[in-house]
Amino acid sequence: MSASDHSPADLARERERLHLVTQETRFSLIQDILGHPAQLPTLKELDYVNPSKSRTTIRQHLQRLVDAGIVEEAVLPRDRRRNDLPYTFYGLSEEGRRFLEAHKLLRAEETLRAIYAKVEKTDAVRRYEDAPRPDR
DSSP: OOGGGSOHHHHHHHHHHHHHHHSHHHHHHHHHHHHSTTSOOOHHHHHHTOTTSOHHHHHHHHHHHHHTTSEEEEEOOGGGOOTTSOOEEEEEOHHHHHHHHHTTOOTTHHHHHHHHHHSOOOHHHHHHHTSOOOOO
């Protein structure tokens, strides 16, 4: 579909979403999600790899991405939860993946995974990284 096939409201929404995902903190969170081995990090993992941001700031930016339909919360079913392990994760939504692909923002996915794998992690973060994830 070309730009002329979209209404002014569609184009405005597209521009708004593009601005939203390219804001530095949100773009960094998307990169962290893409780099994560399961592409479903927890808030604690995102907090760990973004030490210059507070957990509250990360949570607020994640919520903006969720509200825009780019990221979705994935929750582990109750019967698969284990004590002291996370059960809420963040990943790209199908719509978010399509949007990022359409704007050529997924080209570095493999590089991001390689970088994430090299990050030195604490035992607690590694434990969270190895926690069971919901099926998607």
